[in-house]
Amino acid sequence: MGYKRTSVTKAIVQALRSIGGIASREKLHTLIADDENSGFSYKDVFEKVTSRNGNQYTPFNFDFNFSVRELSVIExxxxxxxxxxxxxxxxxxxxxxxxxxxxxxxxxxxxYWENKKQRRAQKQVEVASDDTVDPVDDDDITDWRIQLLQQLKQFSPAKFESFARMLVSQMGVTIDKNRGIVQSGDHGIDGYGYFESNEFRTIRVAIQAKRYTDTAVSEPEIDKFKGVMDGFNAEYGIFITTTYFTPKAKAKAVQGNRTVTLVDGQRIADLVAQYELYVQPVQSYTLDDYYFEQD
Known part of the structure; x- marks a missing residue:
């Protein structure tokens, strides 16, 4: 069953309260998706659909942005x-x-929405009925993220593993030239390296990369990865996937002495933007309500 349009106002307030009262839109999307009591699953928050004109969009964004404006209206x-x-x-x-x-x-x-609709009608501003057109600013979830994940899912396993090693290198991990670059399927890991902390402690890091199209990474896969980490005497793991992790997988990742950092598709996009990995930032502007108000 697909996503059903609904208000996100309460989920946004609860997510903000859980993190101290301030967060980016991107962070809120993740918090809502991770909270089993929010009423929204990971697929609800991030799943994309295709519109009548062939463009892809995320329905949840539409409701999220409406809800942000509504929360501002009621202060x-x-x-x-x-x-x-x-x-x-x-x-x-x-x-x-x-x-x-x-x-x-x-x-x-x-x-508020009735007043906004009337003002726009007076200025003959067309409000499209297609869900791909969001009447509220969407600052964090943009077309490039959708395109990025689409392209990553089309990578060969070897290319995605190489991409994963490049990503963790940007995160501060030094890849071992002898043990850290392995062929797909070898040894059950896709990378190995070292991270030096601020206290000059060197930590052995194992890397796993799964280029999935729709399937979530489950608990047994994390458990298996932890077993392989033992074989490499790795103290820390990084598991990267183009989709997402089940709640049980997330719980397994932090159990025991050897924890695993989980990087899902949305976090991949965050890191690509942060380190500007083969992307070019573009600045643009949209007109605020000031330009549509009558004197």
């Missing part, structure tokens, strides 16, 4: 600015969410 979050983190107000931090939103709050949100 649960501070005024929203493009590219800035979302910040809870005092009301957003302390209000009881048992009956949220209240009838009064819902009326305010409805009035």
């Amino acid at each position: 649960y979050i501070e005024p929203v600015h493009r590219g800035a983190s979302l910040v809870l107000t005092e009301l957003g931090r302390t209000a009881d969410l048992t009956h949220f939103p209240s009838a009064e709050q819902q009326a305010k949100m409805t009035a």
Whole structure:
């Protein structure tokens, strides 16, 4: 069953409260996807669909961005600015969410969208009915991320393993030239190297890369990887996949003395942007409501 359109307001407030009241949109997407009580699964948050005109988009983004504006209207979050983190107000931090939103709050949100619709109609601004057009700023989930993951899923296993080693190298791991570059399928790992901490302690790191199309990485795969880590005497592991990890896999990753850092498709995109790995940043602008308001 596919994603059903619904409000994300309560999930956003709960996610912000869990992290201290301030977070980027990207971080909130991940928090909501990881929280089993949010009402949204990983697929709900990140799964893409194809529109009638052939473009891919993520339906959850549409509801998330609507909800951000609504939370601003009822003063649960501070005024929203493009590219800035979302910040809870005092009301957003302390209000009881048992009956949220209240009838009064819902009326305010409805009035906001009706007013916005009327202003746009006056200026003859077309509001498209296709879900690929989001009437609210979407600062963090953009077309390039969708395209990046599509391309990574088409890599050969060897190329994706090479990409994974390049990624962890940017994260500070020095790849062992003799043991760290292995052929696909050899030994059960896809890379091996060393990380030096700020205390000058050198840590042995094993790397696993899975180029999946839709399948989630499950607990047995993490368990198997940990077993292979023992064979390499690795103290730390990094598991990279183009999809995502099941809740049990996440729990297994932090059990015992040897932990595993999990890098899913969304975090891959974050790291590619952070280190600008074969991508070029592009700056653009959209007109704010000021330009559409009458004097």
